[in-house]
Amino acid sequence: MLLKDIRDYQILFLGLFLVLGIGTRDWTLRPEFIGVAIATCLATQWILSLVISHWSLAKNIDASAATLRERQGRTRRVGQSLNIRSALITSLGLGLLLRADHWTTMAIAAALAIASKFIFQVGDKHFFNPANFGIISALILTPDAWVSPGQWGEEWWYGLLFVGTGGMILQRVGRWDTTAAFLGSYSLLEAIRNLWLGWTWDVYWHRLMSGSLLLFALFMITDPRSIPNSRIGRVVWAICIAGLTFILRNYFFISTAVFWALFALAPLTILLDVLWLAPRFAWQEKDEEAGEELLTQHS
Amino acid sequence: MKFFRLLTPLLLAIVAVLCFAPAAWAFCGFYVAKADTKLYNKASQVVIARDGDRTILTMANDFQGEVKDFAMVVPVPTVLQKEQVRVTEPKIIERLDAFSAPRLVEYFDSDPCAPVYERELSAAPAPAASNQSARKRSSDDSLGVTVEARFNVGEYDIVILSAKESGGLETWLKRNGYKIPRGAKQLLQPYIRSSMKFFVAKVNLDKFEQSGYQFLRPLQISYQSPKFMLPIRLGMINATTEQDLIVYILSPQGQAEITNYRTVKIPSDANIPIFVKDEFGEFYKSMFQTIYTKEDRKVGFLEYAWDMGSCDPCSAEPLTPEELKQAGVFWLDDNSASNVPVSPNFRRPFPRSNVFISRLHVRYTRDKFPEDLIFQQTANSESFQGRYVLQHPFQGELKCQAGREYKQSLPKRFEQEAQTLAKLTNWKIQDIRNKMKLSVGNLRYSWWENFLSWLGLY
Numbered sequence: 001m002l003l004k005d006i007r008d009y010q011i012l013f014l015g016l017f018l019v020l021g022i023g024t025r026d027w028t029l030r031p032e033f034i035g036v037a038i039a040t041c042l043a044t045q046w047i048l049s050l051v052i053s054h055w056s057l058a059k060n061i062d063a064s065a066a067t068l069r070e071r072q073g074r075t076r077r078v079g080q081s082l083n084i085r086s087a088l089i090t091s092l093g094l095g096l097l098l099r100a101d102h103w104t105t106m107a108i109a110a111a112l113a114i115a116s117k118f119i120f121q122v123g124d125k126h127f128f129n130p131a132n133f134g135i136i137s138a139l140i141l142t143p144d145a146w147v148s149p150g151q152w153g154e155e156w157w158y159g160l161l162f163v164g165t166g167g168m169i170l171q172r173v174g175r176w177d178t179t180a181a182f183l184g185s186y187s188l189l190e191a192i193r194n195l196w197l198g199w200t201w202d203v204y205w206h207r208l209m210s211g212s213l214l215l216f217a218l219f220m221i222t223d224p225r226s227i228p229n230s231r232i233g234r235v236v237w238a239i240c241i242a243g244l245t246f247i248l249r250n251y252f253f254i255s256t257a258v259f260w261a262l263f264a265l266a267p268l269t270i271l272l273d274v275l276w277l278a279p280r281f282a283w284q285e286k287d288e289e290a291g292e293e294l295l296t297q298h299s
Numbered sequence: 300m301k302f303f304r305l306l307t308p309l310l311l312a313i314v315a316v317l318c319f320a321p322a323a324w325a326f327c328g329f330y331v332a333k334a335d336t337k338l339y340n341k342a343s344q345v346v347i348a349r350d351g352d353r354t355i356l357t358m359a360n361d362f363q364g365e366v367k368d369f370a371m372v373v374p375v376p377t378v379l380q381k382e383q384v385r386v387t388e389p390k391i392i393e394r395l396d397a398f399s400a401p402r403l404v405e406y407f408d409s410d411p412c413a414p415v416y417e418r419e420l421s422a423a424p425a426p427a428a429s430n431q432s433a434r435k436r437s438s439d440d441s442l443g444v445t446v447e448a449r450f451n452v453g454e455y456d457i458v459i460l461s462a463k464e465s466g467g468l469e470t471w472l473k474r475n476g477y478k479i480p481r482g483a484k485q486l487l488q489p490y491i492r493s494s495m496k497f498f499v500a501k502v503n504l505d506k507f508e509q510s511g512y513q514f515l516r517p518l519q520i521s522y523q524s525p526k527f528m529l530p531i532r533l534g535m536i537n538a539t540t541e542q543d544l545i546v547y548i549l550s551p552q553g554q555a556e557i558t559n560y561r562t563v564k565i566p567s568d569a570n571i572p573i574f575v576k577d578e579f580g581e582f583y584k585s586m587f588q589t590i591y592t593k594e595d596r597k598v599g600f601l602e603y604a605w606d607m608g609s610c611d612p613c614s615a616e617p618l619t620p621e622e623l624k625q626a627g628v629f630w631l632d633d634n635s636a637s638n639v640p641v642s643p644n645f646r647r648p649f650p651r652s653n654v655f656i657s658r659l660h661v662r663y664t665r666d667k668f669p670e671d672l673i674f675q676q677t678a679n680s681e682s683f684q685g686r687y688v689l690q691h692p693f694q695g696e697l698k699c700q701a702g703r704e705y706k707q708s709l710p711k712r713f714e715q716e717a718q719t720l721a722k723l724t725n726w727k728i729q730d731i732r733n734k735m736k737l738s739v740g741n742l743r744y745s746w747w748e749n750f751l752s753w754l755g756l757y
Binding site for chain 1: 465485488489492493525526527553556557558559560561562595597598666669670673675677678679680681
């Protein structure tokens, strides 16, 4: 059962990064806040799932009682056992990237991250990356949230670890194209700028070797559930994010540019999905069934 | 009478708690020495007071040599006018340095044979800190250099330049009597292309002699720009060895950190042997070098982070509001607090002055620090200080069981201290042990003393 789902690997790897981060890297990481993030994400997921399933039931009141009971049982079972994974991934992502001075900030970020999945939906697909949504909401809404882009350093073995584990997951979910398009276009833009400014190339490599950038490119913009479904859509989308990141970082001097770029361009997913039709991603076949079932309920 | 006997220790305990508890709740011990920037032959010091995108930057010159040869070229984000430049007293940077320097504190063990409550008091773990000119615009078209402003401030002659190409700037500087090191052209270009201006200062010898100052005073500039950075590349052109830079960042909110390099806390709160008291400076230098090498010479170190309203233990008194203003803190009078996010009361259990200091120590070389330093302020209000502890053993006579146990525990403690020191500084453990024997000679035990105490006879 364990490690059957790709997300189990993702949880394992993110957990490993957190342990490594607390142990060797980042002194602003606070284990108790990661606990708060996990608890809040799971609780929000559970509560909102309950609310949604009750709401769908109310809408399908005309269906026969037997089917209803069966559906309720299946939806809840499938929904919960599957969504614990994604809530956990979201909370680990928040723990890795978001810093706060007070635990309530972490709780607000975690609750809003999960809530965004339920609120911002088009055709049963959420378009904001939950962890990214949580980070940006905390930065906007609270006075004490920040992101430490420098804290992962630029150690080569850290980069290797991120690329290795991230690559393995991307291989399985088939979303390496997004990372390649993002990193490729971003490094090209930075290279052109470096050439134009006349910096030596070690400046360029230093800018690209940031652990936070790799973490973002491999683990955040590749979330298959919220990004465009078609390959061409994803490539276009990733290039747009790279371009906006480049502008925000170099012309507005925002050190957390990647997160703002992803947040601003997330709604573009809807448009790209309309332009290029492709089947929606599902973690497992069971999940797909559940999705279809929900769709039929809504219809 | 019996009642009184009971009461006395109780009263004593209450008095003790009332008198000493505040010290025990905070970092207790007495401050004895500090490792300030005088330890380093050459350490540039910069004070950055920043709120939003408004910045006041103070640069202390570590210039050694003939004053007439002094010249500096600093890339700055905007064109500066005369009102935006002033000179300050070097004393203010010394005050910041003294306030935030890594410190040595000492504790004295209490008599293990004395009643228990005193020991408990002194052994109470230290919890986290209590939180808490006339403008003349001329253009030399052939060189592409524009003199945006030219004025003098104090003993300095100042020119603000903008340039179109680095060759022209280099020529302009040379023609105007500045000695520009080889290779400057390549380094100036990226700053020109990112539309930075150049703040160029020279000493006006007449004014300098009139002023009666012996040393060059720090220059202070104020500007408004989203760029929160410090150019270090230019300074590395003709540097042969690593350079030390101490940056004091004053913020209305919390800790500052470097965004394009890792920021690491220096090792702190270590118990080290007592003899270090006489060589604390040497100790700190060795320790810094060790951690710097261990971190592969490519991180910035946080030496101090504290709210300016307090310190514990204080290696210098906190700066007065007047001194803070001299250091560039411009938001003190700003009672509207429009720029400082007001948080609900429950988040701020302690009163805060709205100045938070972060002292960052960067030792950089060309190969490990290719990019200029970029900073950010965070809401992290956690206090941190580089603090090293001397724990003096109890020197009096010990005539109880607890005393014997205490005495037996000492060799192990000394060995632990020796190992900690060796680990921190990379000094030879045997040398440390030898030095310790000299300083705690009368507390060593012979084999027969150990044996007798094991039998319970001594």
